[in-house]
Amino acid sequence: MTAVASDTSAETHAEVASGEVANGNEVRVVRSTKRRKTAEAHLRDGVLEVRIPARFTKAQEREMVAYFRQRFERRQSTDQLDLPERAARLARTYDLPHPASIRWVSNQAQRWGSCTPTRGSIRLSDRMAGFPDWVVDYVIVHELAHFVELGHTTRFWELVNRYALAERARGFLIAKAWEEREPFAGQPLPSEPRER
Ligand SMILES: [Zn+2]
Secondary structure (H helix, E strand, O other), rough: OOOOOOOOOOOOOEEEEEEEEEEEEEEEEEEOOOOOOOEEEEEEEOOOEEEEOOOOOOHHHHHHHHHHHHHHHHHHOOOOOOOHHHHHHHHHHOOOOOOOOEEEEEOOOOOEEEEOOOOEEEEEEEHOOOOOOHHHHHHHHHHHHHHOOOOOOOOHHHHHHHOOHHHHHHHHHHHHHHHHHHHOOOOOOOOOOOOO
């Protein structure tokens, strides 16, 4: 399970914790006077610990807990996808090269997928955690097609568009990228949580 966030080491000041159990996931909220703007969450021994600024209202706390819980639950569901098996099946179906390796990564903020054709390796951003399988499949097909065509050429799109839901998946991904820029649209909430 990937941890979200970073600068918790110095947080020893005035912390108040409260706990709850929801949807089978135990949640612990830590309010810290040291923390000014951002909220973070870690999964520790099966408990989702959400750290927020002490000044947050109850409503803001609920919003943050819901946000992080959804992220972690999605990630848990994505962990169950058998990526090598999926990629092999898609390569067979679309007559594309089989990848030597395919895995989730947490350090890809700008792209949904990337590949190194010389190594036959594919990396998928775990921001796609919980996305529908057919969207993840589109990104896999996209990367597999790069093993044949490096650039986004006409030939490349011909290969990719044989995947029947390609256009729909692109629309889904565009919408998700837009959401990520405004995760708390309309709310006077903190800056976007950092991830590593
Ligand atoms: Zn591409």
